[in-house]
Amino acid sequence: MPAPTAAQLAPIVRGLCQSEGLRGEHAPDLADAIAETVARALDLLLKQALVLPGIAVAPGSTVAPGRLQ
DSSP states (O other), rough: OOOHHHHHHHHHHHHHHHTTTOOOHHHHHHHHHHHHHHHHHHHHHHHHHOOOTTOOOOOOOOEEEEEEE
Protein backbone atom coordinates (compact mmCIF):
# COMPACT_ATOMS: atom_id res chain seq x y z
CA MET A 1 0.00 0.00 0.00
CA PRO A 2 1.66 3.24 -1.10
CA ALA A 3 1.60 6.35 1.06
CA PRO A 4 -0.78 9.12 0.01
CA THR A 5 0.76 11.91 -2.03
CA ALA A 6 0.86 15.57 -1.08
CA ALA A 7 -1.76 16.26 -3.76
CA GLN A 8 -4.10 13.75 -2.13
CA LEU A 9 -3.53 15.16 1.34
CA ALA A 10 -3.67 18.87 0.43
CA PRO A 11 -7.50 19.23 0.35
CA ILE A 12 -7.79 17.45 3.69
CA VAL A 13 -5.12 19.64 5.29
CA ARG A 14 -6.65 22.80 3.83
CA GLY A 15 -10.01 21.85 5.30
CA LEU A 16 -8.46 21.15 8.69
CA CYS A 17 -6.61 24.48 8.65
CA GLN A 18 -9.80 26.35 7.77
CA SER A 19 -11.80 24.54 10.44
CA GLU A 20 -9.19 25.57 13.02
CA GLY A 21 -9.47 29.20 11.97
CA LEU A 22 -6.21 29.59 10.05
CA ARG A 23 -6.84 32.47 7.70
CA GLY A 24 -4.58 34.78 5.76
CA GLU A 25 -2.74 35.34 2.56
CA HIS A 26 -0.31 32.44 3.06
CA ALA A 27 -2.67 29.95 4.73
CA PRO A 28 -3.00 27.84 1.54
CA ASP A 29 0.80 27.75 1.20
CA LEU A 30 1.10 26.61 4.81
CA ALA A 31 -1.47 23.86 4.21
CA ASP A 32 0.44 22.70 1.13
CA ALA A 33 3.70 22.62 3.11
CA ILE A 34 2.05 20.60 5.87
CA ALA A 35 0.60 18.19 3.31
CA GLU A 36 4.03 17.75 1.69
CA THR A 37 5.67 17.10 5.06
CA VAL A 38 3.05 14.57 6.13
CA ALA A 39 3.22 12.80 2.75
CA ARG A 40 7.00 12.46 3.00
CA ALA A 41 6.80 11.26 6.60
CA LEU A 42 4.21 8.61 5.72
CA ASP A 43 6.28 7.50 2.72
CA LEU A 44 9.37 7.12 4.91
CA LEU A 45 7.42 5.25 7.59
CA LEU A 46 5.98 2.80 5.09
CA LYS A 47 9.38 2.22 3.50
CA GLN A 48 10.91 1.47 6.89
CA ALA A 49 8.04 -0.82 7.86
CA LEU A 50 8.56 -2.98 4.78
CA VAL A 51 10.18 -6.24 5.86
CA LEU A 52 11.74 -8.43 3.24
CA PRO A 53 11.98 -12.20 3.56
CA GLY A 54 15.35 -13.70 4.35
CA ILE A 55 16.42 -11.34 7.10
CA ALA A 56 19.23 -12.97 9.04
CA VAL A 57 18.61 -14.06 12.63
CA ALA A 58 21.36 -13.99 15.23
CA PRO A 59 22.90 -17.42 15.84
CA GLY A 60 21.63 -19.12 18.95
CA SER A 61 18.33 -17.29 19.03
CA THR A 62 16.46 -20.58 18.69
CA VAL A 63 17.10 -23.95 20.26
CA ALA A 64 15.22 -25.93 17.69
CA PRO A 65 12.97 -25.04 14.78
CA GLY A 66 9.96 -23.23 16.19
CA ARG A 67 11.24 -23.11 19.76
CA LEU A 68 12.61 -19.97 21.32
CA GLN A 69 15.22 -20.03 24.06
